[in-house]
Amino acid sequence: MNRFARSRCRGGGVALAATLIFPGLLLGFDTAKLGAIDDEIDASIARGEIPGAVFRLEREGEIYEKAYGNRALVPEREAMSVDTIFDAASLTKVLATAPSISLLVDRGLVDLDGKIIDLLPEFAPIPELRPLFRHKFDTSADTKSNRAAVTVRQLLTHTSGLPPSISIQSELWWGHENGVRRCLTTPLIARPGTVFRYSDVNYILLGEIVRRVSGSPLNEFAADEIFAPLGMTDTGFLPAPETVSRIAPTEAFGAYGVLRGEVHDPVSRRMQGVAGHAGLFTTAKDVASFARAFLDEENPVFRPELASRMTHPQQPAGISAKRGLGWDIDSPFSYQRGENFPLDGFGHTGWTGTSVWVDRGSKTVVVLMANRNHPTEDGRIKPLRIRVGTLAAEAVGITTKRPATAFNPVRSRTQQGRMQTAAGDPESSPIVENGIDVLAAEDFATLAGRKVGLITNHTGIDRHRRATIDLLHESPKVELRAIFAPEHGIRGKLDQANIDDETDAKTGLPIFSLYQSEDKKPTAVQLAGLDTLVFDIQDIGCRFYTYISTMGNAMEAASEHGLRFVVLDRVNPIGGDRVDGPVRLGEETFTAWHEIPVQHGMTVGELARLFDRERKLGLDLVVVPVRGWSREMRFDETGLPWVNPSPNMRNLTQAILYPGVGLLEFCALSVGRGTDTPFEIVGAPCIDDDVELAADLNREKLPGIRFVPIRFTPEASKFENEECGGVRLVLVDRDSVRPLDVGLTLAKVLLRRYGDGALRFRENFPTLLKHPPTLDAVTENRSLEEIRAGWEPRLGEFQGRRTGVLLYR
Structure with a gap:
């Protein structure tokens, strides 16, 4: 009899002469x-x-x-x-x-x-x-x-x-x-x-x-x-x-x-x-x-x-x-x-x-x-x-x-x-709308009558590539008074330590830089006359990608000065279904602003909700959500236009690899800056046995990734005009690859082959890692399972912490 609640039952089953097969029987x-x-x-x-x-x-x-x-x-x-x-x-x-x-x-x-x-x-x-x-x-x-x-x-x-x-x-x-x-x-x-x-x-x-x-x-x-x-x-x-x-x-x-x-x-x-x-x-x-x-x-x-x-x-x-x-x-x-x-x-x-x-x-x-x-x-x-x-x-x-x-x-x-x-109608691709598209569709109701300071850059565009600056400036319902720019500047092209203020040529509005050596938070003078800060920048899904730090600093400023804070949410390009890496352990820095893991699996809107709750900011926080996005989607499944979020983040493959390869960036290694494929190659002048290095890495049998020996010469950045030996990372299955395992395996194999002296590893690897137990485990050449065991408890706690702020399934 059927074991489920229903009104009546009739009929019999279909007979099947079946043989159960167990391992070993052919x-x-x-x-x-x-x-x-x-x-x-x-x-x-x-x-x-x-x-x-x-x-x-x-x-x-x-x-x-x-x-x-x-x-x-x-x-x-x-x-x-x-x-x-x-x-x-x-x-x-x-x-x-x-x-x-x-x-x-x-x-x-x-x-x-x-x-x-x-x-x-x-x-x-x-x-x-x-x-x-x-x-x-x-x-x-x-x-x-x-x-x-x-x-x-x-x-x-x-x-x-x-x-x-x-x-x-x-x-x-x-x-x-x-x-x-x-x-x-x-x-x-x-x-x-x-x-x-x-x-x-x-x-x-x-x-x-x-x-x-x-x-x-x-x-x-x-x-x-x-x-x-x-x-x-x-x-x-x-x-x-x-x-x-x-x-x-x-x-x-x-x-x-x-x-x-x-x-x-x-x-x-x-x-x-x-x-x-x-x-x-x-x-x-x-x-x-x-x-x-x-x-x-x-x-x-x-x-x-x-x-x-x-x-x-x-x-x-x-x-x-x-x-x-x-x-x-x-x-x-x-x-x-x-x-x-x-x-x-x-x-x-x-x-x-x-x-x-x-x-x-x-x-x-x-x-x-x-x-x-x-x-x-x-x-x-x-x-x-x-x-x-x-x-x-x-x-x-x-x-x-x-x-x-x-x-x-x-x-x-x-x-x-x-x-x-x-294939046929271009509308057959998914329809996903970022927060700015939703805001515009609702005739800017969330910002009606507000005096706005906009934190944005070149990624702040709608699905038709119209700049958020222009959309807010042209809306009769919104009074846009100031613009704030993060690392890499308003156009996303600067790769330098200090960026100055400027004036927007089109609107005549001041652009205040939030990436200056002295201050990375909006000041009281800059916020004068505003009642709302709006954040619209495309993040990449990684803790040390600093746009979320800029958002956190701006949220603190809004809290201190009694301003509303509005996040125009955007998709997480590498998806929201994977959370990985150690949760920050130690002091706050601009590349590790909050206690979150390396790959956080959240949108900026969800992170804003987390920051507000855990830092007890008491903000008047509004998140204008993304529509049509689910956590398993990657950027190329959204139908949205790709814009390089920063000078060296040029495609989705690089974004997927970044949480792992990026960890190595402060060591004596090139991660491809100054080449056409940043974060897809890793090397250094001291590596003269790239064929053996690639073979060593491939023996680790990491899922979804292969290593190919190469030689390359960066035209800028670290090792400019110096030939480097190294490997190209070939992403063969992005659903099974674990970027953190890729970065940690690179670190382990490179250390094993070339030593700490050549790589300046122990001195510089902690800069973005921010987890001393993982540093020790890598330098001791422990297995990935042992390394992961060192961060899993706090990672599990983080997954519980984030549950109440998630906006999407």
Whole structure:
């Protein structure tokens, strides 16, 4: 019997003559590849990326299934088991909602190209409700005619023009009906059928269509019509109390405790656990049973014609992302298929760490279930999904790499982003808006009537490259009185120790330098006549990149003089999903202004909230947030224009490597300043055995990075016009690379080969590191695991400290 709350149950299971494969038995799978999968999952657990997992591989009656690690870490550790029940997250869309709609289509009760407004008459533009929603993009597309054109197919394929989600922050609300009402009235942000944008709103509306057309709530319809006939006895919404001990918990929320048996998705939680986008709980076995139905023409639920329709492209013409009815076929989200499975497959992923991929040709089902956001959101699973997908293909004999024409996880994100933008409508790339775009869209309401001093530089631009200086100066609602510039000056081109004040040629306003040898904080004289300071500068995501120090100093000045402080937030270019390195230990400096780790994983707006809280500034602090950004996104996934944040930060690869390579900068080494590739090369005149050095570094087998021997001559900066031997750092997988490990390994190997005297290491490495235990561990040539153990406790504390100030998922 199904163990989930629902009204009734009927039907039997689908029989499967299965053989469980255990390591060492050769029954059609390559056991060496199965062992490699085990190793990859174990390594991910050891790195703290996931607490545990269940992996299941099926092909024509043969099964390999294994549990790894733990399903719970807090409040007590519990071992993972193969029958663990997981919060499916967005697998809800493909296991429950899309197939329910597809069955209604197959029965003639819903027209795939029928208009939503015919099924949901409340789906109409209501301009006065738009302020309720946080996704306030350009809503010019939200017209009566456009809304009337939205179809069921467009909801299923994420091409409706609706935004990614509804707000849970703009006002308090609760209940299933309230969630549906908000989806019915949320504005369109693109014309229907023109843009692929993954949206939970689409599937909440589809769930409501199931209820209205069938007369049963989604949870009951799916249980009766799908789960029971397929024998999915551990799948459903609203888990019964007796199943909770088998459920893998997700996030822990302070006094509220750990979510266990309660859906993690906050919108679904507010909708009382039953929603079309999230809320389902299931096991690896049940997910495989569902997926297998699409390979079995005799399955009791989906006719062969319907199964084919659901698993082949159904998106509108001109959309490059290929989506079936619910199923993901070839899009930026289909990375779990790995590098080898061909393009005739289909699958889906879930936020919590769940995923499935089905390869039609080899009749293979790959299921990876994890609770990567237990006990915090700092877990990560994308690199593991890619590796497991690749190894699973190799385990069934698919060893040829897929042609590089699809959305391909082995490309860098930069290449993939360029391909997405080039494929048809340029709006197919993500729409992300920085704080200045949001401020302008809201007609500068946050600054209306304020006397403003703007802290900015050349990176302070909107997505159309219009300068924030000009936008504020030209707004009749804002009185811009002064400009403040950080390190590298207002244009970001100066690489010197002291920068003087100047006057802005276009506006005639004074530009006060906040990078002078005497003072790096706004003075009382400079702040005279102001009531607001606004900060708009692009950070790089690293503690010793000094723009955040400038912000901290300015926040202190605002606190001391009673000024409001407004942060126009910007994306973290290297992502907000990874926090790494030692937390500052010791005195405050301009390159280590606050007790945060080297790679902090936060936006400037989030850091401002942290600074205000922990330094007890008592500021009138306002953060104008980024829209459309999530923590896993890197800069090239945002669609925003790149501007070199500083003279030697010229691309995203350099930004990713900077937290590690930058640590070496004060030693007797060149990190590439004065060349075309700063932070991608490291060397010195004393290195004359670069080939052996590169080989030594490559023997460390760091993930995601390779070292190539080179010789180079800087044209400026350290070792100007001197030939240096060294290595080029080749980033081969930016999702698996750990920049801190790269920097520490460089330090260890260079010390081992050339000694402290040549590198002036012990004297200068602490300048940016700011962690004596790590300095000692490196000089003693301890392992990376031992080095990390020295900072992990305080790093864990920091992750807890930052929880209350984070603004984005």
